[in-house]
Amino acid sequence: MSFRMVAKASRSRNRERLSPIFSAVRRSFSDVCSQSTPPSFGIVFDIDGVVLRGDIPIGGSPQALRRLYHTSGSLRVPYIFLTNGGGFRESTRARELSELLGVNVTPSQVVQGHSPFKQLVDRYKNELVVAVGKGEPAAVMSEYGFKNVLSIDDYASCFENIDPLAPYKKWTTKVTSKDRTTEEVRVPLRNNVQSQRVQAAFIISDSVDWSRDIQVLCDILRTGGLPGRDIGHQPQLYFAHDDLAYQAAFPSERLGLGAFRIALEAVFNRVHQHPLEYTCYGKPNPFVFKNAEILLEQLVSSLHHANAASHHFKTLYMIGDNPLVDIKGAKKAGHPWFSILTRTGVFKEKGNHPNFPADLVVDTVEEAVDYILKKECNS
Numbered sequence: 148m149s150f151r152m153v154a155k156a157s158r159s160r161n162r163e164r165l166s167p168i169f170s171a172v173r174r175s176f177s178d179v180c181s182q183s184t185p186p187s188f189g190i191v192f193d194i195d196g197v198v199l200r201g202d203i204p205i206g207g208s209p210q211a212l213r214r215l216y217h218t219s220g221s222l223r224v225p226y227i228f229l230t231n232g233g234g235f236r237e238s239t240r241a242r243e244l245s246e247l248l249g250v251n252v253t254p255s256q257v258v259q260g261h262s263p264f265k266q267l268v269d270r271y272k273n274e275l276v277v278a279v280g281k282g283e284p285a286a287v288m289s290e291y292g293f294k295n296v297l298s299i300d301d302y303a304s305c306f307e308n309i310d311p312l313a314p315y316k317k318w319t320t321k322v323t324s325k326d327r328t329t330e331e332v333r334v335p336l337r338n339n340v341q342s343q344r345v346q347a348a349f350i351i352s353d354s355v356d357w358s359r360d361i362q363v364l365c366d367i368l369r370t371g372g373l374p375g376r377d378i379g380h381q382p383q384l385y386f387a388h389d390d391l392a393y394q395a396a397f398p399s400e401r402l403g404l405g406a407f408r409i410a411l412e413a414v415f416n417r418v419h420q421h422p423l424e425y426t427c428y429g430k431p432n433p434f435v436f437k438n439a440e441i442l443l444e445q446l447v448s449s450l451h452h453a454n455a456a457s458h459h460f461k462t463l464y465m466i467g468d469n470p471l472v473d474i475k476g477a478k479k480a481g482h483p484w485f486s487i488l489t490r491t492g493v494f495k496e497k498g499n500h501p502n503f504p505a506d507l508v509v510d511t512v513e514e515a516v517d518y519i520l521k522k523e524c525n526s
Contacts, residue, residue: 184451185447185450185451185458186223186224186225186447186523187460187461187462187523188224188460188461188462188463188464188519188523189224189225189226189227189440189443189446189447189460189462189463189464190215190224190225190226190227190463190464190466190516190519191226191227191228191229191439191443191463191464191465191466192226192227192228192229192466192512193228193229193230193465193466193467193468193469193473193492194228194230194232194244195230195232195393195394195395195468195492196393196394196467196468196469196489196491196492196493197466197467197468197489197491197492197512198212198228198244198248198512199247200394200395200396200491200492201395201396202243202247202396203396204247204248205491205511205512206489206491206510206511206512206513206514207511207512207513207514208248208512208513209248209249209250210513211512211513211515211516211517212226212248212249212250212516213249213250214516214520215250215516216250216251220251222251222446222450223450225443225446225447225450226256226443227255227256227257227258227439227442227443227446228240228244228252228256228257228258229258229430229435229436229439229465230257230258230259230260231259231260231387231388231390231393231403231404231429231430231472232259232260232352232393233259233260233261233262233280233282233287233351233352233387234280234281234282234283234284234287234351234352234353235282235283235287236254236283236286236287236290237254237255237257237258237259237262238254239283240254240257240259241253241254241256241257244257255442255445255446256446258435258438258439258442259387260352260387260388260404260428260429260430261287261349261351261352261387261428263428263434263435263438264288264291264349264351264385264387264428265291265292267347267385268291268292268293271293271346271347272292272293272294273294273295274295274346274347275295275296275297275340275343275344275345275346275372276288276293276295276296276297276345276346276347276348276349277296277297277298277299277302277345277347277348277349277367278296278297278298278299278348278349278351279298279299279348279349279350279351279354279360279364280350280351280352280353280354280355280387281352281353281354281355282351282352284298284299284349284351284352285297285298285301287351288349288351297340299359299360299363299364302340302345302363303359303363305340305341306341306363306374306375309362309363309366309374309375310358310359310362310363311362312358312359313359316356316359341375342373344371344372344373344382345367345372345373345382346372346382346383347382347383347384347385348364348367348368348382348383348384348385349385349387350384350385350386350387350404350407350408351387352387352404353403353404353407354407357407357410360407360411361410361411361414364384364411364415365411365414365415365418365419367382368381368382368384368415368419368423369381369415369418369419378419381419381421381423381424383424383426384423384424384425384426385425385426385427385428386404386408386425386426386427386428386429387404387428387429388403388404388405388427388428388429388430389404389405389408389427389429390403390404390405390429390430390469390472391403391405391406391409391471392405392406392493393469393492393493394468394469394491394492394493400493408425408427411423412425429472430467430472430473430475430476431471431472431473431475431476431479432476433476433479433480433481435476436465436476436477436479436480436484437480439463440460440463440483443460443463444458444459444460459483460483461483462483462485462523463483463484463485464484464485464486464487464515464519465477465484465485465486465487466487466489466512466515466516467486467487467488467489467492468488468489468490468491468492468493468494469492469493469494470488470493470494470500470502470503470504470505471502471503473486473488474486474488474500474503474504474505475503478503485506485507486505486506486507487505487506487507487508487509487515487518487519488500488505488507488508488509489508489509489510489511489512489514489515490508490509490510490511491510491511491512
């Protein structure tokens with residue numbers, strides 16, 4: 148179903164029930180947003196299961212997001228996307244969201260699970276590091292400033308027979324990124340790579356080939372970064388997030404990066420004398436929510452030509468579909484976060500979540516935005 152058909156169907160379903168609210172909110176919100184003072188609230192959207200399912204908009208997301216813009220197309224309410232997903236550069240994801248949702252999304256409004264890896268550039272800038280995951284993992288890390296990064300595809304290709312199952316894998320991967328190709332890596336880097344110690348492995352997004360990636364990562368991590376050599380001190384290992392499951396296009400949840408972490412850890416701990424050591428980023432880490440607040444303050448500063456340090460939000464709304472990730476994270480972050488749980492993704496129950504209850508539960512992201520605008524306009 149096309150984007151235009153989905154948007155039209157969603158509008159038709161909700162028009163009769165919500166049109167009086169729409170009219171009142173639009174009028175009052177227009178008055179509020181015409182003021183020169185920066186808004187006292189901001190909104191953070193999860194992506195998968197909230198605004199998109201696969202590449203299809205859901206929950207009235209296109210029309211909900213359009214209400215956060217002036218008629219001229221400029222942004223009037225500060226908002227960002229905060230997702231544990233990734234694998235692509237923020238600029239690529241922003242362009243994709245803009246096309247799917249029909250609004251102008253900038254790269255500064257997209258925070259992915261691996262975005263915090265930018266803060267590790269100074270530590271590993273010139274060191275050999277390996278990036279794992281779907282999409283364009285090496286290109287992501289290169290854009291962050293890492294100078295000597297290889298995708299695990301390219302790294303594994305430098306070692307003959309490192310994947311004993313390779314002859315039985317008949318699939319091919321379409322080259323859609325700016326990651327270096329296998330041939331480019333083989334000449335002249337192949338021999339150099341085999342003698343260079345990997346200082347860190349970064350799990351950017353979901354592994355496409357679990358068997359190979361677990362094998363190669365165990366080789367790297369057991370040998371101090373030199374596969375095929377003696378046992379050595381484990382290099383650093385970083386995960387973009389630790390989500391066990393997420394909502395994709397399939398009706399039930401799919402296993403996420405957290406499942407891959409569990410598998411890797413279980414195998415590593417059986418083949419190595421010391422337990423696997425690693426660091427996980429992403430939601431529900433409170434650090435991620437604090438960083439989101441800073442980014443929203445910077446966005447307000449750019450919109451209103453104000454000093455970001457002097458602006459403080461009274462309320463920040465986290466709209467998510469996963470109680471164990473979105474809601475738990477907002478709760479741990481504390482003031483000024485207000486959590487809203489939708490039923491369009493991982494969570495589908497009638498009531499609230501028993502262990503991590505949200506401040507508000509709604510059916511769709513469109514209803515969440517309705518609530519926020521009505522509340523903020525009448526306060």
